[in-house]
Amino acid sequence: MDFMETKRRTNLTRQLLVVAGVTALLILIINWSNSTTTSLKFSQHEPGVTHVLVTGGAGYIGSHAALRLLKDSYRVTIVDNLSRGNLGAVKVLQSLYPEPGRLQFIYADLGDASVVDKIFKENAFDAVMHFAAVAYVGESTAEPLRYYHNITSNTLVVVKAMAAHGVKTLIYSSTCATYGEPEKMPITEVTPQVPINPYGKAKKMAEDMILDYSKTSDMAVMILRYFNVIGSDPEGRLGEAPRPELREQGRISGACFDAARGIIPGLKIRGTDYNTVDGTCVRDYIDVTDLIDAHVKALAHAKPNKVGIYNVGTGKGSSVNEFVAACKRATGVNIKVEYLSRRPGDYAEVYSDPSKILNELGWKAKYTNLEESLATAWRWQKEHRNGYNS
């Protein structure tokens, strides 16, 4: 190689290095400016944009809520400690809404008041949907303190942070478990709340705390008492994927699908001597898509100095036997059923009177066919044998 050739190659290498350096710098600048606009968007109120903090947004109901809010052009921050939820659900949401200022995920535990306070300080929330909670009746009887801490005490942390940082709209996830086992069906919002397990008691205590605080502030409060939630996103993007270790605690839909997939040998129905149509417990099953629609309507109707308390159910009860029959039809699998004695903390018959939410918010359940809701959920389950990891 002569001198001229060596010089030409050295120059070419230099030029390439300069181009590579400039490209890297540009990428850095673009990334930096993206992250700056992103964090600025979350940290400042923007006219015409409602920024909703979704606690527990990596979980079953919270992730479906985040999806609907994003679809409806809300700005969403999810706070979740992933103790029960799935990062996979957050990734699905991020892939659907990657634009700056649409969705951010903050990994944090709501039990840590200083961390929660910092989150509120650094973000300009307009409203909070507080879903995060441990939520298994059986587990609550075995670990009551965990439930009072996670539900009641953490709700106190969230409400205090809202008060300190001027966030004035709260949509609270409550439950029909706060009613206990009422003498009269259907359950209306004025049915006395006499919860019979720590889960229901912890939720009622959280409700009471929110209501007492609302009397001293101009906070807009909507308390939604859900009945039994089933189903999943009709477009198959999200589903219900509890941790394998929670299977035993699990809800009936999860257990049905696990049995249909052969992950567990069959279904255990606990209690056949209840005073119901066929001796098994009767519940009001509400599809998650309808439930989230109720949240969006609640948010739209929330007004300062006003409290709204609503049952969210279909108004129709189905027995566990009827549920299992629908699950067999939806999955096409002849699921094996074992009948056992009652589980402590369960109640015989629970179904809602949903007329108040219809009259005041214009909401009514649309997905009232058990088999259809289960078939939608089953499609996701079949394609995600290992939950969000597959």
Ligand SMILES: NC(=O)c1ccc[n+]([C@@H]2O[C@H](COP(=O)([O-])OP(=O)(O)OC[C@H]3O[C@@H](n4cnc5c(N)ncnc54)[C@H](O)[C@@H]3O)[C@@H](O)[C@H]2O)c1
């Ligand atoms: N699933 C139902 O049938 C039903 C019925 C009535 C009420 N609810 C209520 O709906 C809400 C959501 O329930 P779900 O079924 O989606 O449960 P889930 O377990 O799927 O989701 C709860 C989420 O909260 C998160 N979380 C729990 N503790 C937390 C903490 N300390 N800090 C941060 N994140 C935390 C979990 O990681 C999880 O992602 C709960 O408040 C529950 O009580 C559910």
